[in-house]
Amino acid sequence: MTELKRNTPLFWGLYARPGMVFGRLLGLLPVAALLGLYMFASHARAVKNPDDKLMPSLRQMYVEMKTIITVPDKRSGKILFVEDTKASLKRLALGISIAAVASYFAGILMGMFPGIRALFAPLVTGLSNINPLAVLVIVLVALGVGESSKVFLIAFGIGIPMMRTIAGLAERMPTELTVKALTLGATQFQVLYKIIAPQMFPRLIDLIRVSLGAAWIFVIAAEAVAATEGLGYRIYLQQRYMNMALIIPYVIYISLLAYTSDLALQGILKLPCFRWYSRGDE
Amino acid sequence: MEFIPRPKPAITGNEAIHLEDAYHGYYDPSNRRVRTVLNDIDLIISRGEFVSLVGPSGCGKSTLLKLFTGQEMVQKAKYFQVLGRLPSFPDRSRGVVFQNYGLAPHLTVQRNILLGLEFQSSMLQRFSPSWWRQAKDMARKYLDDMRLSDASNKYPSELSGGMRQRVAIAQTLITIDLFGMPDLICMDESYGALDASTREDLQIFILKLWEKYKKTVVFVTHNLEEAVFLGTRVIVLSQFWTSDLPAAQEEGSRIIMDIPLEPHAMSTEVKQTTAFKELTKYILERGFNPKQRLHIAQFNADLRHPNAFSSLTREQFDASQPAPPAAAPPPDSKPG
Numbered sequence: 001m002t003e004l005k006r007n008t009p010l011f012w013g014l015y016a017r018p019g020m021v022f023g024r025l026l027g028l029l030p031v032a033a034l035l036g037l038y039m040f041a042s043h044a045r046a047v048k049n050p051d052d053k054l055m056p057s058l059r060q061m062y063v064e065m066k067t068i069i070t071v072p073d074k075r076s077g078k079i080l081f082v083e084d085t086k087a088s089l090k091r092l093a094l095g096i097s098i099a100a101v102a103s104y105f106a107g108i109l110m111g112m113f114p115g116i117r118a119l120f121a122p123l124v125t126g127l128s129n130i131n132p133l134a135v136l137v138i139v140l141v142a143l144g145v146g147e148s149s150k151v152f153l154i155a156f157g158i159g160i161p162m163m164r165t166i167a168g169l170a171e172r173m174p175t176e177l178t179v180k181a182l183t184l185g186a187t188q189f190q191v192l193y194k195i196i197a198p199q200m201f202p203r204l205i206d207l208i209r210v211s212l213g214a215a216w217i218f219v220i221a222a223e224a225v226a227a228t229e230g231l232g233y234r235i236y237l238q239q240r241y242m243n244m245a246l247i248i249p250y251v252i253y254i255s256l257l258a259y260t261s262d263l264a265l266q267g268i269l270k271l272p273c274f275r276w277y278s279r280g281d282e
Numbered sequence: 283m284e285f286i287p288r289p290k291p292a293i294t295g296n297e298a299i300h301l302e303d304a305y306h307g308y309y310d311p312s313n314r315r316v317r318t319v320l321n322d323i324d325l326i327i328s329r330g331e332f333v334s335l336v337g338p339s340g341c342g343k344s345t346l347l348k349l350f351t352g353q354e355m356v357q358k359a360k361y362f363q364v365l366g367r368l369p370s371f372p373d374r375s376r377g378v379v380f381q382n383y384g385l386a387p388h389l390t391v392q393r394n395i396l397l398g399l400e401f402q403s404s405m406l407q408r409f410s411p412s413w414w415r416q417a418k419d420m421a422r423k424y425l426d427d428m429r430l431s432d433a434s435n436k437y438p439s440e441l442s443g444g445m446r447q448r449v450a451i452a453q454t455l456i457t458i459d460l461f462g463m464p465d466l467i468c469m470d471e472s473y474g475a476l477d478a479s480t481r482e483d484l485q486i487f488i489l490k491l492w493e494k495y496k497k498t499v500v501f502v503t504h505n506l507e508e509a510v511f512l513g514t515r516v517i518v519l520s521q522f523w524t525s526d527l528p529a530a531q532e533e534g535s536r537i538i539m540d541i542p543l544e545p546h547a548m549s550t551e552v553k554q555t556t557a558f559k560e561l562t563k564y565i566l567e568r569g570f571n572p573k574q575r576l577h578i579a580q581f582n583a584d585l586r587h588p589n590a591f592s593s594l595t596r597e598q599f600d601a602s603q604p605a606p607p608a609a610a611p612p613p614d615s616k617p618g
Contacts (some may be wrong), residue, residue: 081442087361097542133532174384176380176382176383176384177371177384177386178286179351179353179378179384179388180378180380180384180385180450180453181397181401181451182371182372182373182374182452182455183372183373183374183376183377183378183459183464184374184377184397184398184401184402184454185373185401185457185461186397186401187401188402194386194397194400194401195375197385198388199386199387199388207342261443275437276388276437276439277388
């Protein structure tokens with residue numbers, strides 16, 4: 001008996017199988033190319049003008065980052081990098097939590113009870129069409145330049161669309177589930193908290209993942225306008241000095257934070273108690 | 283053809299369902315009018331009967347079932363009672379088994395089976411670990427009876443269709459054992475999505491349960507063989523009928539046959555007998571054929587079950603009969 005093989009292409013074709021190692025290497029290729037291009041351009045500019053600020057070298061970025069991470073600020077005596085991270089993450093976490101809790105409860109009620117839907121749906125639809133960034137100024141005037149205005153902007157900006165989505169998902173739950181539960185002796189609220197709400201929870205997590213991008217936009221925007229610390233504030237502050245050597249690593253850092261928070265949320269859905277959800281219910 | 287009167291049977295108080303002169307319809311947006319689905323339904327079902335409700339697709343048999351469970355309210359009827367009262371929204375007095383199982387996808391098989399118990403026990407009990415231990419012991423008994431022991435900790439999406447339907451039946455069963463409810467079980471094409479051998483398995487299974495508990499079962503199916511095999515009575519609902527009524531009143535389905543069946547045989551072999559085949563063929567020809575529609579005056583001959591009744595009068599029957607050959611003209615009176 002001989003082992004039968006056919007010629008599977010490594011890279012090109014509908015049936016190509018890049019495999020684990022080669023596949024990963026392939027993915028690194030464009031990243032490395034872009035990085036090389038940047039380093040080449042940065043070097044070329046530095047040769048022409050040693051004081052060039054637009055495209056700093058990797059070394060300059062490293063020095064700037066090392067300073068902000070290790071050397072305490074002269075005035076406050078605190079490490080600015082840590083303070084920035086803490087401030088931004090706190091605003092983000094608070095805003096997302098408020099949005100998640102509010103949209104979860106209000107969304108399920110609106111989705112399941114037609115009366116409550118009739119009462120609030122027009123208002124929520126109207127609110128969801130308001131651009132949160134356009135009302136940022138109103139929010140600042142009304143709530144002041146403190147934490148509450150930034151948290152409100154995030155909670156409002158992602159909470160209202162999340163509420164609509166949850167309401168829609170709850171409304172489209174198969175009626176069989178409700179009828180079956182009622183015939184087994186459930187009360188109306190038992191249908192909500194034993195049948196509908198647990199099924200909406202992983203959907204809420206998925207929804208937060210989708211909304212994370214928008215939440216980051218709002219936190220950076222709010223910090224740019226009115227703040228005394230935070231990742232967004234630092235970027236806009238350094239813009240005055242055209243300090244790209246700090247701004248570029250900060251942007252990369254923010255992206256990494258966003259990526260990690262998405263992974264963490266994905267991790268929640270991988271827990272055994274959500275096995276029924278990730279498998280998909282036919 | 284002889285006129286057979288089918289008067290309303292005496293009301294004994296033992297009726298599970300009593301529906302008289304019922305009409306039901308839906309708004310049809312493309313024609314901008316209400317389309318009648320159920321046209322003048324008369325139906326009495328005694329407690330403990332196993333009624334097969336069968337008919338061509340689109341005849342409204344599932345709609346009729348929804349009236350019984352309380353998912354919909356009949357639009358017009360002279361009389362309507364289910365288990366002795368006007369049915370309100372779905373509640374624990376009427377159980378239901380759906381074609382697509384209706385299981386809670388986020389709960390394991392064990393927790394699904396215990397749902398009825400959970401719903402109907404107090405908050406205090408649900409917080410007590412010893413109560414849960416007892417409940418899980420109880421669940422084990424049903425899991426064994428249903429041959430689901432290995433699936434106890436699986437989720438519904440990890441089961442085959444037959445297993446899911448057994449879980450759905452077990453959900454109702456545990457509430458019957460513990461609370462004596464539901465008294466009426468509505469099965470809406472429950473076995474429609476199963477393959478032939480699983481289907482026969484579950485047919486025998488539901489018959490055994492019915493023998494044991496003697497609850498009223500209304501089993502909706504489009505499978506005629508299944509209907510005749512399972513029921514103590516088969517009711518044919520069909521939109522394929524004709525009358526001398528104006529076309530507008532001829533819309534929707536009527537009960538065109540209501541046939542009592544032999545006591546149950548617990549073997550599927552009965553499906554191979556001549557009598558069984560002849561009956562299914564007879565029903566198929568008269569009830570399912572859009573080209574050869576029965577006239578409403580002919581229904582009474584097939585409304586054979588003692589509980590079947592219709593409002594057809596002798597005058598209406600006579601009027602529908604072909605006119606007898608014209609009698610000889612009276613002799614002319616002689617001129618004076």
